[in-house]
Amino acid sequence: MSTTTKLQTTPSQTLPHHHLSHVLSISFDHYGRRFATASYDRTVRVWDLNAEGVWMGSSLDNTSGGANNEWQAHKGAVWDVCWGHPEFGQVLATAGADHAVIIWEEREGGFKSLATPERNGGFLDTNVANAGGAATEAASRWVNKATLTDARRAVKTVQFAPRHLGLRLASGSADGVVRIYEALDTMNLNHWKLDGVIEAEVEETTDNEGVPDRGSEAVSSNENMGVSSLSWCTGRFEPPTLVVGCSSGRVSIYRYMDGQRSWVEAIRLPNHATSAGVPRGVLDVAWAPNVGRSYHLIASCGKDNQLKVHRVKRSRGGKGDADGASSSTLVYEGTEVLDQNQSWRCQWNVTGTVLASSGDGGVVRLWKSDFQGRWKCVSEIVGDMAGAEASSNQ
Missing domain, CATH: 2.130.10.10 (YVTN repeat-like/Quinoprotein amine dehydrogenase)
Incomplete structure (x- = not known):
């Protein structure tokens, strides 16, 4: 006799991830109140659990409260993402098809980046914003601290x-x-x-x-x-x-x-x-x-x-x-x-x-x-x- 039981997750929250391609990796932080998604579209998004138990984080979601949690992380697909231990701060590492591992650190304000650049052929295009200012410039909380490029x-x-x-x-x-x-x-x-x-x-x-x-x-x-x-x-x-x-x-x-x-x-x-x-x-x-x-x-x-x-x-x-x-x-x-x-x-x-x-x-x-x-x-x-x-x- 099987002991398997089927559970329907209710209530559940369906999150439109807004990535333009497949999500390749998801990683929760140490406390389970944040998670990051990495996609084939070269971007990373960070989601936060608010006091009402709702996940927020996408800049295209009106409930997210801002565009600070999405950015183009690599020049190619982002294959994996993981969190560091909170003892060392809010730190992320991403692995990309561009042969690189990038270390990201969360900082509050003062760092300018193009948080929501225009879409070009299904990918984020930061050159458009640099050329014509078409994208909105915002204070980015995630800063590239180191790029490790030893992989072939x-x-x-x-x-x-x-x-x-x-x-x-x-x-x-x-x-x-x-x-x-x-x-x-x-x-x-x-x-x-x-x-x-x-x-x-x-x-x-x-x-x-x-x-x-x-x-x-x-x-x-x-x-x-x-x-x-x-x-x-x-x-x-x-x-x-x-x-x-x-x-x-x-x-x-x-x-x-x-x-x-x-x-x-x-x-x-x-x-x-x-x-x-x-x-x-x-x-x-x-x-x-x-x-x-x-x-x-x-x-x-x-x-x-x-x-x-x-x-x-x-x-x-x-x-x-x-x-x-x-x-x-x-x-x-x-x-x-x-x-x-x-x-x-x-x-x-x-x-x-x-x-x-x-x-x-x-x-x-x-x-x-x-x-x-x-x-x-x-x-x-x-x-x-x-x-x-x-x-x-x-």
């Missing part, structure tokens, strides 16, 4: 590190490389250093003379290469650790080793399956927050229509620091396939006990393990699709 191809994913690791972020790009950056001064976000590089999926080829070639041309010729998703381990007593999902279907855990002063692959988790030799690709990965467990849980979903939960045991041995962090090792214990439906995104709750997955059809499924450790879908949240269609037709 589009940056697909970006995520800030847990607060205890300082103001760091990791980015994954289509060249198969994960790059870790650290702010040199948390009070001045203009300066960042490249603090680590992980070649997660750089495939060796040979030139005409048989010499290994790891250049950008070899990488770009392989359409299945690239980092598609990543997630930090939030454990305070663990070394810096990341799980990385690749377009080839590969899922790997990387850890920073003090002795080697470099990132190394600790565990390679089961791949997402291939079909007829064609890699299906990983769409999302999520590392569960750990609240007193002796093991870690990592979720991954891919184009093979599988949602997986991987269990990795923590073990400590040998000599290390007082908290045992340097002697911590990871041991792979097993993987359970939860769903055979297409899942595009997966995310854990704050305690790491409930996994949410979203896919086609406007359905969010919530998963939880029973006392025997078996994962089951405990509820399905169905959005107000009729309301969304009506809003889009207006």
Whole structure:
């Protein structure tokens, strides 16, 4: 007998996002009272929850109270957006198809930008406003503090590190490389250093003379290469650790080793399956927050229509620091396939006990393990699709 229940979200608020193309990423802030949307139309919008429980933020929405929360962020599609911890202020990082990661900081007033430039061919055109003043000039609250351009191809994913690791972020790009950056001064976000590089999926080829070639041309010729998703381990007593999902279907855990002063692959988790030799690709990965467990849980979903939960045991041995962090090792214990439906995104709750997955059809499924450790879908949240269609037709 199935324990799945279907929940209709009532009351619900349908938000016309006003982007001119697909929304590629949504990210909530630490407290869940703000979220940012990133779009293929090169723009980012920030939404705020007011005292009445209504989300506001689009400059085209008369209830939003202003145009300060939308801007053109990149010269190409904005593939991902994420929030920094509020301890470091109101900080956003965006990943773009223009090979860049950009750090944005919210400032109150005094900074001029074109908040609502004219539309040109479905995209924002800032040149129109500069030439003829056709757009309205307003005080912009979001300022470009730093542009990180080390990637050779589009940056697909970006995520800030847990607060205890300082103001760091990791980015994954289509060249198969994960790059870790650290702010040199948390009070001045203009300066960042490249603090680590992980070649997660750089495939060796040979030139005409048989010499290994790891250049950008070899990488770009392989359409299945690239980092598609990543997630930090939030454990305070663990070394810096990341799980990385690749377009080839590969899922790997990387850890920073003090002795080697470099990132190394600790565990390679089961791949997402291939079909007829064609890699299906990983769409999302999520590392569960750990609240007193002796093991870690990592979720991954891919184009093979599988949602997986991987269990990795923590073990400590040998000599290390007082908290045992340097002697911590990871041991792979097993993987359970939860769903055979297409899942595009997966995310854990704050305690790491409930996994949410979203896919086609406007359905969010919530998963939880029973006392025997078996994962089951405990509820399905169905959005107000009729309301969304009506809003889009207006």
